[in-house]
Amino acid sequence: xxxxILVTALASLLxxxxxxxxxxxxxxxxxxxxxxxxxxxxxxxxxxxxLLIFADVFALVIYWRKWDPQRVRLMLPIAIxxxxxxxxxxxxxxxxxxxxxxxxxxxxxxxxxxxxxxxSDQMRSLRYQPQNWHGYLAGWAAGFGxxxxxxxAPPFTAYMLLQxxxxxAFIGTTTLFFAIINILKLPFALMSRNILDIHLVLNIAWxxxxxxxxxxxxRTFVNRIxxxxxxxxxLALLFILGLFMLFYTPA
Numbered sequence: 001x002x003x004x005i006l007v008t009a010l011a012s013l014l015x016x017x018x019x020x021x022x023x024x025x026x027x028x029x030x031x032x033x034x035x036x037x038x039x040x041x042x043x044x045x046x047x048x049x050x051l052l053i054f055a056d057v058f059a060l061v062i063y064w065r066k067w068d069p070q071r072v073r074l075m076l077p078i079a080i081x082x083x084x085x086x087x088x089x090x091x092x093x094x095x096x097x098x099x100x101x102x103x104x105x106x107x108x109x110x111x112x113x114x115x116x117x118x119x120s121d122q123m124r125s126l127r128y129q130p131q132n133w134h135g136y137l138a139g140w141a142a143g144f145g146x147x148x149x150x151x152x153a154p155p156f157t158a159y160m161l162l163q164x165x166x167x168x169a170f171i172g173t174t175t176l177f178f179a180i181i182n183i184l185k186l187p188f189a190l191m192s193r194n195i196l197d198i199h200l201v202l203n204i205a206w207x208x209x210x211x212x213x214x215x216x217x218x219r220t221f222v223n224r225i226x227x228x229x230x231x232x233x234x235l236a237l238l239f240i241l242g243l244f245m246l247f248y249t250p251a
Contacts, residue, residue: 004038008047011035012207015051016214019059021171022221027234028052029113032150033106033241039200041102041245042094046189046196047204048150049182055211056179066172068165074132075139075156079181082143082152087188090148094194102149107245109151114238116154134159146178147185153178 011034014027031051035044093102138159146152156177160170189196 007034007038008204008207009210011048012051012210013214013217015048015055016211016216017218018214019055019211020215020218020220022218022225022230028153029110029151030234030238030241033110033245036103036106036245040099040194041106042090042099042192042194043197043200044106045090045102045148045150047200049185049189049196050201051207051211052150053179053182053186054208055215056175056182058212058215059175060179063168063172063175066168067176068169068173071135071160071163071165071173072177074135075142075159076177076180077139078136079139079143079177080184082140082145083147083181083184083188086144086147086149087185090195091188091192094192097194103245106149106151107242107247109145109149110238110242110245113151113154114235114242116158118235119158134162142177143181143184146181147188152181 011031014030014034018027031048032041032044035048039047090102093099093105138155141155142152144152145155153174156174160173165173
């Protein structure tokens with residue numbers, strides 16, 4: 001029980017740090033793999049979702065109307081298709097008790113996030129000709145990955161990096177897009193007790209108080225922490241979590 005409390009507290013702080021500007025999508029990508037160390041993978045996907053939705057409220061207030069509506073209109077419709085597909089697959093895996101399969105999928109997605117992070121700096125320097133279908137593909141992948149494992153940020157962020165948009169619009173667009181996606185994921189999570197156990201969420205109600213603490217820490221220290229050192233730490237943890245979930249078989 002103590003381990004569960006500590007991991008939940010850490011996950012809540014990581015959400016706040018990400019929304020506060022530290023680490024981009026990487027801390028959020030760690031949440032589900034981290035929680036799956038102490039509870040079944042399907043429940044880990046579900047229990048993280050209310051915390052993300054709660055954090056979205058703070059992020060929307062901070063970045064209200066600072067998004068790029070054209071990018072949202074381009075990616076959101078096909079992202080909804082991705083959410084439906086990912087949500088249905090999650091329901092099938094959860095209700096058939098294929099927790100080990102879901103753990104392997106989570107591990108693979110976690111490693112993909114780490115690889116994306118390594119490649120993101122190179123993306124900024126690419127000569128790129130934007131095409132609408134790139135946005136459709138990124139939107140679908142973001143919706144699918146987010147619904148299945150709360151790891152939809154890498155394809156979305158990779159696409160936005162290639163657009164070379166203003167940093168404020170970048171964060172604002174990301175905030176609005178995933179706030180909508182997270183709300184759309186909620187019905188699928190509620191369809192199965194194996195995914196979102198309301199009693200379990202009520203038991204961690206205290207963790208919601210740590211989200212604004214994390215936001216404050218992120219915004220306060222974003223310019224005081226060496227971003228490269230922080231990125232290296234996050235990448236190391238991502239690789240460890242990804243490999244652990246891919247190759248470890250619970251007794």
